[in-house]
Amino acid sequence: MDDSSLRPKIQGLMPQINDDLEAMVALASCAFPGFPSEPVHAMAQHVVDAFGRCGVDAEITAIPGGYPAVTAEIPAPEGKPTVLLYAHYDVQPAPKEQGWTTEPFTPTWKDGRLFGRGAADDKSGIAIHLATLAAFDGKPPVGVRIVIEGEEETVSHLEAWVEANPDQVQADVMVVADMGNLAVGEPVLTIDLRGHVKAVVEVRTLAQPVHSGLFGGAAPDAWMALIKMLSSLIDDEGNCLVEGIASGEWDGAEYSEDVLRTNAGVLDGVDLVGTGSVASRLWSKPSISVLGMDATPVAEASNVLQPTARAIVAMRIPPGQDPRDAVEKLMAHLRAAAPWNVQVDVHQDKVSPPFTQGTDGRAFGLMREALAVAYRREVETVGSGGSIPLLDTLRDAAPQADFVLIGAEDAALANIHGPNESVDPSEIERMALAQALLIQSLAE
Structure with missing residues (x-):
């Protein structure tokens, strides 16, 4: 040329x-x-x-x-x-x-x-x-x-x-x-x-907030239920645990760990999450994020068990994964992870292929x-x-x-x-x- x-x-x-x-x-x-x-x-x-x-x-x-x-x-x-x-x-x-x-x-x-x-x-x-x-x-x-x-x-x-x-x-x-x-x-x-799917999950446990001293340890707290559900989405290394989602290894240019730490601003001493090459984790494997939670601010907290809790969960999906199948699997995982027979509503928020x-x-x-x-x-x-x-x-x-x-x-x-x-x-x-x-x- x-x-x-x-x-x-x-x-x-x-x-x-x-x-x-x-x-x-x-x-x-x-x-x-x-x-x-x-x-x-x-x-x-x-x-x-x-x-x-x-x-x-x-x-x-x-x-x-x-x-x-x-x-x-x-x-x-x-x-x-x-x-x-x-x-x-x-x-x-x-x-x-x-x-x-x-x-x-x-x-x-x-x-x-x-x-x-x-x-x-x-x-x-x-x-x-x-x-x-x-x-x-x-x-x-x-x-x-x-x-x-x-x-x-x-x-x-x-x-x-x-x-x-x-x-x-x-x-x-x-x-x-x-x-x-x-x-x-x-x-x-x-x-x-990668594609992007999102779901909103809401947990309900009580008719109203109740005193944590009088009822804590027996009455179910919605926040603790939601936290257990969200923690089930990843393993101890941060890999996605939603079953049936495509995953692969990247065979193009590599993305070094040092460059990622610098670009993402990872704090000193903090581990990266996931396994495999950095490029694979970013481009050819699924990942899970919690994008938002409706939570009581720390400054407004009181000694009560919460009756409801809500979060929006996002999953990045690699090429080859059907996005609508992925969001269904994400929602099914959240429903199955709900403890103590709490009431759960999960609905799709966004599907990007x-x-x-x-x-x-x-x-x-x-x-x-x-x-x-x-x-x-x-x-x-x-x-x-x-x-x-x-x-x-x-x-x-x-x-x-x-x-x-x-x-x-x-x-x-x-x-x-x-x-x-x-x-x-x-x-x-x-x-x-x-x-x-x-x-x-x-x-x-």
């Missing part, structure tokens, strides 16, 4: 791309219920305007029941393929109590990185697409469809829109810019994503070569512990498409969903170059 013209072109575009990214980070486009809608709509309009500056006529597309998407279509020249470019403009909430040392919606440069909520996840993905299309002056040598979602972080309505409008997402290649390398400058392609990307497609091979050229080093394959439910929907709508999963959200420092989220603009630049090389090669 020849990068002699595209590399300097994209390098010269980066000041404007960084300006656009700063402007996007300044918009608190949190699409969760209860957050103001004005920044979300302002963000959608900014994305339209940014693509316009790159020579692409984008528009705001209404998504029934939710926030709009930004879409565009550049028709393919005769005999050329079409590439769909996906990213999302909505962000996670950014409460200061997470531990932010900068203002989350004030773009801040420090040590060569841009800090702010969404700087990496996933406004960097939009920046990659902007730089790519600007490199072709808005006239790429293949057809291009753009889909920038506004609800990826919350309850997405885009999946239903895709199901109702499959003609709007037809493409030969789908490039999803919502991933990242393990470390800056070390290119990877993501080929597997896992995703597996084949590695033998033409576009995948070309992107592997493009990344090697852009980064000037070999490319490895990795998985992802997170899920993107839309990918299965896109695959159903366009089964002929070859998927490519990339991004600028490096695992080492980006800290997506947490405090002090940041992005290294060199990752945006090299990913944009690789994407442009892919498009150039697809046209040949």
Whole structure:
């Protein structure tokens, strides 16, 4: 692949791309219920305007029941393929109590990185697409469809829109810019994503709170019942004990224990959980988390047995596992683990399927070569512990498409969903170059 013209072109575009990214980070486009809608709509309009500056006529597309998407279509020249470019403009909430040392919606440069909520996840993905299309002056040598979602972080309505409008997402290649390398400058392609299922469990034991001194030791406490149920989900090493869930060993790039400890902020002396390689634990084995509990705050505690207790339990499931079967098995495990014939209600909260990307497609091979050229080093394959439910929907709508999963959200420092989220603009630049090389090669 020849990068002699595209590399300097994209390098010269980066000041404007960084300006656009700063402007996007300044918009608190949190699409969760209860957050103001004005920044979300302002963000959608900014994305339209940014693509316009790159020579692409984008528009705001209404998504029934939710926030709009930004879409565009550049028709393919005769005999050329079409590439769909996906990213999302909505962000996670950014409460200061997470531990932010900068203002989350004030773009801040420090040590060569841009800090702010969404700087990496996933406004960097939009920046990659902007730089790519600007490199072709808005006239790429293949057809291009753009889909920038506004609800990826919350309850997405885009999946239903895709199901109702499959003609709007037809493409030969789908490039999803919502991933990242393990470390800056070390290119990877993501080929597997774990799925995600959640269930809410409620335990009832008493008609009302009662004195723990008068009744403790005989009357059942709902919290203790729930704690026993939750503890049954894992063994002493932290492995998932829900029976019948797929599990495997990862055979791609390794994820070292030292890197995981640094990236996750594991405290000194605290053991990791699970068994097998770290990569397997993150990408090809199931895992269990308790995401929330309705609990009496310590400051408000009194000497009573609790009549009810409730929690939401999540299970990450590896590729190959049917998500609906998984959530049924999770709920059955919780019911079976209930002690003392307590009353239990368990219901499904969310089901997101896992995703597996084949590695033998033409576009995948070309992107592997493009990344090697852009980064000037070999490319490895990795998985992802997170899920993107839309990918299965896109695959159903366009089964002929070859998927490519990339991004600028490096695992080492980006800290997506947490405090002090940041992005290294060199990752945006090299990913944009690789994407442009892919498009150039697809046209040949």
